[in-house]
Amino acid sequence: MTEALVVTGTNLGVVISLALIAGGVIWLLVRSLKGKEVERRVIFGFVLIAVSAPILFPITFHEQISPVVKAVFDKIESLPAGSTVAISFDFDPAMAPEVQPMANAFTRHCFAKGHKVVFLSIWATGQSLLTSTLDTVVRREFPEKRERIDWVNLGYKAGNQGVLNVIVSDLRKMYPTDVNAVPLDSIPMLAEVKAFRDLSLILAVGGGFPGPKEWVLYVGDPGNVPIAAGAAAVTAPQLYPYYPRQLIGILGGIKSAAEYESAMVDKYPQFDSVDKPGLRMMGPQTLAHMVIMMFIIIGNIVFFRSKRMRSQL
């Protein structure tokens, strides 16, 4: 199982960073045993080192795909080539570092399988982030895929769940044209798609309101369309009541994005050389989690020690 921890990168930098953190934690532990609290700025300093060290000296882990993520991967794999899939970019720049890697991986996977993709957003900030995925993934990695034949960009539409309530049964009522003002009726790949209930799968990437939950309530359930979610780690727990019946799978946080990227490379080795932000960001996340856990332990040592001293008085 240790092969799950394939560490690559500048080993000297990694070793120095880990030694710095470990040494600092031991020093803090000794201070704590003497009954001294840890100042807030010391904690901030440790988090800074834990996050920046793996960025300067990259550490990459090989992730094992969990069942809840695998369900999404397998669903995209199982669809026949040429199926029409929608990817909704319902997030803002604050959430983007966590969920955009998922959107990129979904896009890559759909095109690798030969699916047709409908891109859209029900968040005002989503359209610009959608454009970023089109530029960095679609146009760069799949130049042979043609707009309006293999993919279409519907852009942003205001109205939150009201938009979803309409497109589930009539797409053209809410989106008469695509983002470039081309009428949907003249777009070949949408000839058979009159409503979102005609789609094979919807990948709702977001985490706020409206987000994957609204896609389930207004499109998935009434239209009987399979929905999968990509959400920020803090909002993923709220989606579990919908799994596995109403949401076929959930990607929650950067760990899930990394798992999906690992699974993509295992299945499609040609994507080994593309940028994998999910896997790249697992280094900082892992070290930051370890530092937080160490501080929790130190905090409890201080707590129990002071409790014992109070009881002795």
Place this chain on the structure above:
Amino acid sequence: MKREVPLFITFFVGTLLIASVFIPPAESWGENFSVYFDIIAVFAFFLGGGNLLRIHLQKVASKRPDWGYSIVTLVAFLVMLAAGLFKLGNPGGISGNLTTAQSWFQILFQNIMSPLGSTMYALLAFFVASASYRAFRAKNRDATILLVAAFIILLGRTPFGTMLTSWIPPQYDLLQVPNLAIWIMSGPNLAGQRAIMIGIGLGIVSMSLRILLGIERTYLGDDR
């Protein structure tokens, strides 16, 4: 009449929308109301923008504390509004895609809005670490349960969780940290989330009925 007309409109529209969900031929009623809502919501954009301008212009004019920030807000608002409304720099012109790589809107979004948003969110890592140190203390039984659950989830979200417990035989694989983290999410967390959701759902139904039947009138500015 001042009170009866709004009450009647609320009852009429509410009843139609309920009917549109349960009666398939009436499905399009709900869709049409969503489109009407969208049209009305456009006026809210004007109202919001107008309010923002008014409040910050007043603050600048009267030189109230931190009025400099209001200038930043106004400049950012007006520049973004002009870039988006007139699609400045857009190769497709006024009818083209607002977010093409060359448009001013996209350049401003990618180079100012995106880094600012990400930075603000990233700062959370520092506060979460500090809060964890101070809050996650085993003061009593409930706090200990919370502490253990947090610890397992934190460890389960890293590859170290896999490494530390990979020696556990397959028949006891639930005890491996990543599987324990999944169990917490899909067991206790699920139960808690469902309870909250069902409670909220029942609350929404009861409040909706009160509004439709005219029992709840606070939305009319009437607190009786």
